[in-house]
Amino acid sequence: MLSKKAKYALQALIQLAREYKQNPVLISELAQRERIPKKFLELILLDLKRHGILQSKKGKGGGYFLGKPPEAIAMGQVIRILDGPLAPLPCVSQTAYMKCQECRDEKTCSIRMVMQQVRDSTAGILDGTSLADLMQLTPKKTARKRL
Template sequence: MLTKKAKYGLKAMVFLAGIKPGQTALVNEIATLNQIPKKFLDAILGELRNAGFVHSKKGKGGGYMLARLPADICVGDIIRVLDGPLAPIQCASRRLYRRCDDCVDDAHCVVRMVMLEARDAIARVLDNTSLKKMRAMPRMAVSQPPRSVDMALAAVCKSGPIKKRKLRA
């Protein structure tokens, strides 16, 4: 499952992918517009900086910017930095493989085989999705959250708002 850390990291990276090259964004701006706790975002951006995904500038005109083009940064790599391996269990991990304690024969373990397939499917999607591709996806405005669940559903559903029914007592 994707942690809040990775989710917030992705939201911040997509935000940074939307600013003009050479410009920076302040942590407060990213946090406010994406509803991310500022202190948590500071730590996340620090990890992303250490991994080479973002640059930071101090002082006047400072802030964060992407270290590479949005087309060159894939979602899978961001998640691996923030959350670790994509595999649902360690014996299915390509980078941090560890045999399960209760496993007698991991080469023929059907659970591991299915988890390897799941890991490969997840990796295929995430490693082929760049920040540029995410920016191009239709989405709701970040700065204006929906006022109700019905409005959120109406924004997603083509059929319009959900009709409320009266419940019988």
Template sequence: MLSKKTKYGIKALAYLAKRTDKTPVQTAEIARSENISPKFLESILLNLRKSGFLGAKKGKGGGYYLIKDPKEIQMTSVIRVLEGPIAMLPCVSLNYYEKCEDCPDEVTCSVHKLMIQVRDSTLKVLGENTLADLA
């Protein structure tokens, strides 16, 4: 299950991508429009800024704005930053790999093989979709 943090983050990015002009948008405006707790959203947008998706401007008329072209932003990268691994098991994760303690051999592990298939099909969908497709 996707965390609300990730869901809200995607919604906020899509909100920004929908806008025609790229002037900064305040956290409060996005929060109001998308029904998100303002303070919670604040921490998410900060996260997205630090990860290089958003730029920020302080003071009056300030806010957040997209840095890159929505077409260039794959949903895989968004989800990896907000949620973490896309795979359903650490031992099949490309970016957050961890060995299972209980599993002596990944090659013969039945669950492993299945979860690689799931990972690849998910990766395909999320890789084909960009922020532009959502907006």
């Protein structure tokens, strides 16, 4: 299940993607637009910054902005930062592999084999979808009205 943290992160990033190469956006601005508790959003953005997804500028005229182009930021990457590995079992994670304690023989564990498929298809979708893709999936309402 996607946590609220990860969902908030994606919402905020989509907003920031729209303003890419424009001015930094205030946390409070983002919080208001997406109805996210401001203090909670702070933690999320800070985390994204630590992972190089975002950059920030302090003081007046400051705020947050994308650290790389929207095409270069995948949903999978964002979700992993906030929620941890995509894999439904630690033993099928590519980015955070861990042997699961109860498994006696990983090679013949049938549950693992199926979960491997699940993780691959999930990762395929989420790593194959960038912020740029997400932006295109939701055209701005205002832009539509202007047509």
